[in-house]
Amino acid sequence: MDKSNIYIITGLSGAGKSTTLAVFEDAGFYCVDxxxxxxxxxxxxxxxxxxxxxxxxxFVMDLREKDxxxxxxxxxxxxxxxxxxxxxxxxxxxxxxxxxxxSQTRRQHPLTFxxxxxxxxxxxxxxLSPVKLISDKIIDTTKSNIHQLKTIIIKSIIKExxxxxxxxxxxxxxxxxxxxxxxxxxxxxxxRFLANPYFVPQLKDLNGENKLVSDYVLNNxxxxxxxxxxxxxxxxxxxxxxKEGKAYLTIAIGCxxxxxxxxxxxxxxxxxxxxLDYLVSVTHRDIKK
Numbered sequence: 001m002d003k004s005n006i007y008i009i010t011g012l013s014g015a016g017k018s019t020t021l022a023v024f025e026d027a028g029f030y031c032v033d034x035x036x037x038x039x040x041x042x043x044x045x046x047x048x049x050x051x052x053x054x055x056x057x058x059f060v061m062d063l064r065e066k067d068x069x070x071x072x073x074x075x076x077x078x079x080x081x082x083x084x085x086x087x088x089x090x091x092x093x094x095x096x097x098x099x100x101x102x103s104q105t106r107r108q109h110p111l112t113f114x115x116x117x118x119x120x121x122x123x124x125x126x127x128l129s130p131v132k133l134i135s136d137k138i139i140d141t142t143k144s145n146i147h148q149l150k151t152i153i154i155k156s157i158i159k160e161x162x163x164x165x166x167x168x169x170x171x172x173x174x175x176x177x178x179x180x181x182x183x184x185x186x187x188x189x190x191x192r193f194l195a196n197p198y199f200v201p202q203l204k205d206l207n208g209e210n211k212l213v214s215d216y217v218l219n220n221x222x223x224x225x226x227x228x229x230x231x232x233x234x235x236x237x238x239x240x241x242x243k244e245g246k247a248y249l250t251i252a253i254g255c256x257x258x259x260x261x262x263x264x265x266x267x268x269x270x271x272x273x274x275x276l277d278y279l280v281s282v283t284h285r286d287i288k289k
Contacts, residue, residue: 027055031058151243171248
C-alpha cells in the first residue's frame, strides 16, 4: 500500500468531522468513519484492489472509541516511524457554538452517558488535549458553515492532491419533455425553439449523434447565438457551484422527444465543459425511445 497521503480526522464532536470526511471522499480519497485506532496498522496492510485512482486515505477517529486518546499517540508515532506520511487534522469550535450545533441537530454527545451536554463537551476537550498536541493542523470551525469548512479543507489541505475543479462532477443529461422532466436536474434548458430534424424525412429516423442531424441542429444562426450565450452562463455558474462545495451538478437539456436536438446540444456542451478541466459525462436518456 502507498504510504503517502494518509489523513486522520479527529477533534471535538460537532466541529465538522463528517463534513471534512465527505470532502476527502469527493476528492477521491478512500474514507472510513470511526475506525478503531488499533486496527489502523492492520488496515494499512490490506491491498485495495480495483481502486487505481485513489488519492489517499482519510479516517475519522475520536472518543466514540474507548481509550482512543491513550492508544492514538502511540500508534500514530509507530506508523510515522515505519515511513507512513500520516497527517492529523484536529477540528474544534467554541464551546457556545458546539452547544448550539448539538441543540440544532438533536444528536447525543458521545460522552453524554455519564454527563450532561455541558459537562460532556468540557470532558471531551480535556481528554482530546494529548491528541491535539500532536496534530499537524488545527482548524477552528467556530465561524464556518458547512460550505466554508469545505472550502477551508480544499484550499488548505487537499489542493496539492487534486485541483479544485475536479471536486465537482458534472453530469449532462439529454431528455425528451414528452417523457418527463428529470427530477434530479439542477439546471434545465429547453431547446425546442431550434429547428426540428424530426420533420426532415431523411433525418427523422436518425439521432443527434449522427453528423447529418448534428449539422442540421448546430449549423444555423439561432443555435450559434444560443450556444454562445449558454456557454457564457455555465462558465459563470459552474465555478460558483464548485466554490459552494457542490459534489454533483446535473445539467439537463431537453427537446420534444429527446432524440435529435437535445442530443446534439448536449454533446456540444460536453465538449465545451471538457475544456474547462472538470470531470464531466453525458447520458442521452431518451435517445432510443
